[in-house]
Amino acid sequence: xxIGYAASGGTIRVTPFLLLVACGGSTAWEAVxxxxxxxxxxxxxxxGKGIATFVxxxxxxxxxxxxxxxxxxxxxxxxxTLTDPNGDVVFAARxxxxxxxxxxxxxxxxxxxxxxxxxLATHPPLQAGRWKLEVGPLDEEFRQRRKVEVFGAxxxxxxxxxxxxxLTVRIVYADGTDQDxxxxxxxxxxxxxxxxxxxxxxxxxxxxxxxxxxxISQSTSGSDGDAYVAIAEESGIGVLNVVxxxxxxxxxxxxxxxxxxxxxPLVPTIRSAVAVNGFTNAxxxxxxxxxxxxxxxxxxxxxxxxxxGAFHPVEEDWSTWDAVDxxxxxxxxxGCIQTFRDNLMFPYPVCSPLECTPQHALTSGQRTVxxxxxxxx
Amino acid sequence: MWWWLGLALAAPPELVTSLSAxxxxxxxxxxxxxxxxxxxxxxxxxxxxxxxxxxxxxxxVGAAVDRGGDAAVLRWLGNDALPGLAVAAVAGLEQARxxxxxxxxxxxxxxxxxRFARGVRLERSxxxxxxxxxxxxx
Numbered sequence: 332x333x334i335g336y337a338a339s340g341g342t343i344r345v346t347p348f349l350l351l352v353a354c355g356g357s358t359a360w361e362a363v364x365x366x367x368x369x370x371x372x373x374x375x376x377x378x379g380k381g382i383a384t385f386v387x388x389x390x391x392x393x394x395x396x397x398x399x400x401x402x403x404x405x406x407x408x409x410x411x412t413l414t415d416p417n418g419d420v421v422f423a424a425r426x427x428x429x430x431x432x433x434x435x436x437x438x439x440x441x442x443x444x445x446x447x448x449x450x451l452a453t454h455p456p457l458q459a460g461r462w463k464l465e466v467g468p469l470d471e472e473f474r475q476r477r478k479v480e481v482f483g484a485x486x487x488x489x490x491x492x493x494x495x496x497x498l499t500v501r502i503v504y505a506d507g508t509d510q511d512x513x514x515x516x517x518x519x520x521x522x523x524x525x526x527x528x529x530x531x532x533x534x535x536x537x538x539x540x541x542x543x544x545x546x547i548s549q550s551t552s553g554s555d556g557d558a559y560v561a562i563a564e565e566s567g568i569g570v571l572n573v574v575x576x577x578x579x580x581x582x583x584x585x586x587x588x589x590x591x592x593x594x595x596p597l598v599p600t601i602r603s604a605v606a607v608n609g610f611t612n613a614x615x616x617x618x619x620x621x622x623x624x625x626x627x628x629x630x631x632x633x634x635x636x637x638x639x640g641a642f643h644p645v646e647e648d649w650s651t652w653d654a655v656d657x658x659x660x661x662x663x664x665x666g667c668i669q670t671f672r673d674n675l676m677f678p679y680p681v682c683s684p685l686e687c688t689p690q691h692a693l694t695s696g697q698r699t700v701x702x703x704x705x706x707x708x
Numbered sequence: 709m710w711w712w713l714g715l716a717l718a719a720p721p722e723l724v725t726s727l728s729a730x731x732x733x734x735x736x737x738x739x740x741x742x743x744x745x746x747x748x749x750x751x752x753x754x755x756x757x758x759x760x761x762x763x764x765x766x767x768x769v770g771a772a773v774d775r776g777g778d779a780a781v782l783r784w785l786g787n788d789a790l791p792g793l794a795v796a797a798v799a800g801l802e803q804a805r806x807x808x809x810x811x812x813x814x815x816x817x818x819x820x821x822x823r824f825a826r827g828v829r830l831e832r833s834x835x836x837x838x839x840x841x842x843x844x845x846x
Contacts, residue, residue, distance in 0.1 A: 506826075507826050508826075510826070511823065511826060513823075577827050588730065589731070610763075610795060610827050611759065611760040611763045611764075611796075612759055612760065613759060613792065614756065614759030614760075614763065614792055615759075615762050615763065615766070615790040615791075615792040615793045615796075616789065616790055616791070616792060617791050617792045617823055617827075622757070623759045626757075626758055626759060627759075630730065633730060647726075647729060647733070664725070678729050678730060678731065679725065679728045679729045679730055679758070680728065680730075680757070680758045682728065682757040682758055682761075683757070684755070684756065684757065685756060685757060686757060687757050687758055
């Protein structure tokens with residue numbers, strides 16, 4: 332039976348084929364048929380101190396899950412806690428509130444929240460049994476609010492080998508970029524570089540291409556957010572959408588590639604894409620050199636890394652780091668460049684006048700973050 | 709001193725580093741106030757890598773077109789070899805409060821280049837003189 336889902340905040344439209352799941356918990360999940368994933372969806376309303384609680388069962392053989400919580404407009408959200416079947420709180424945003432280490436985008440307030448679990452190699456394997464996840468819907472003053480509907484989407488993967496996997500990627504030419512042969516040539520060559528980089532880390536890409544003809548910009552907020560929902564709906568659940576645009580007009584703080592989250596959602600939302608500006612990656616002559624194609628490929632791999640959950644090993648203040656155990660906590664620009672100049676997730680390419688150091692490296696810990704993502708299977 | 713293309717680049721290394729970041733955290737206004745328009749012009753015209761470094765600098769010069777950036781923007785609009793600088797500078801115009809006289813005709817002259825035209829969305833511009841360039845025939 333096909334059941335339509337009334338979007339929360341007007342941002343999510345879920346594909347049909349929903350079947351009610353008798354999960355046995357307090358959350359009324361509905362199963363969605365997705366190839367290679369157990370995918371569940373539900374709506375919970377925040378109660379008490381302004382907390383929406385999702386309860387779900389993990390079965391034997393399931394190795395990781397990714398949860399997205401999308402509150403009704405105009406609220407934002409974060410994941411307050413995640414509790415395992417033993418009753419142990421394994422993720423608590425409060426414990427990360429000093430902001431010195433970034434574990435997941437779910438620890439920060441955002442327009443929607445996404446948490447993959449486990450994240451790090453040091454986290455115990457996913458345990459079968461009943462889990463509980465608390466979402467805090469927030470108003471503009473970051474106060475948790477009651478009676479806010481939160482749409483929850485949960486993807487669980489059963490993965491025999493967490494050191495190898497495939498990520499499904501859909502490259503979408505938007506903003507008329509498909510009409511520019513040089514941008515198409517450069518993008519396809521850059522995707523090949525991305526495939527090479529990920530192959531070095533046991534990840535293969537299953538890439539398809541498409542186009543989007545409606546209005547769109549780099550911004551995934553406001554009216555343009557609907558464009559990203561539409562693109563993700565066409566791709567389906569469990570796909571990383573990479574949207575290639577050319578528009579610069581809304582550049583307040585320009586970005587050359589931006590991920591919809593760390594990690595990003597696997598269901599259609601306003602944040603369900605990586606957006607890249609093809610022109611900026613081509614440079615002033617708008618023609619891709621071999622070096623620019625390599626750097627463009629690294630940009631795709633870098634943003635894809637964010638989408639799968641990896642943070643920069645160090646931010647540009649040189650005093651905040653990712654939570655990965657084997658990324659050194661360097662403390663100065665020169666020291667961090669020395670340590671991470673070839674690291675894919677370093678905040679910027681390290682360049683001399685005419686070339687930049689290739690950035691293909693990931694530590695074992697960073698690699699684990701990517702492989703644990705439920706979108707990699 | 710920062711050496712670039714064999715020439716001494718007077719622009720501060722911190723500016724080059726900040727503009728090279730994959731996720732810029734500073735606005736063009738902050739760059740203009742801190743480093744001045746001339747330094748941004750120098751980065752736009754004197755650097756190549758990463759490819760977004762000169763582009764980002766050019767957009768900030770466009771943002772400062774009413775604060776001394778006009779000569780460089782006009783120069784880029786007339787340079788067929790580097791259409792990206794013109795595209796980036798015109799995008800930056802959206803952050804400028806006013807447009808100097810003569811700029812809209814220079815943008816209009818460049819619209820015949822399809823790659824330039826695809827990179828700008830003048831119909832969304834805050835400047836009526838630029839909107840008119842693409843809606844006059846509607």
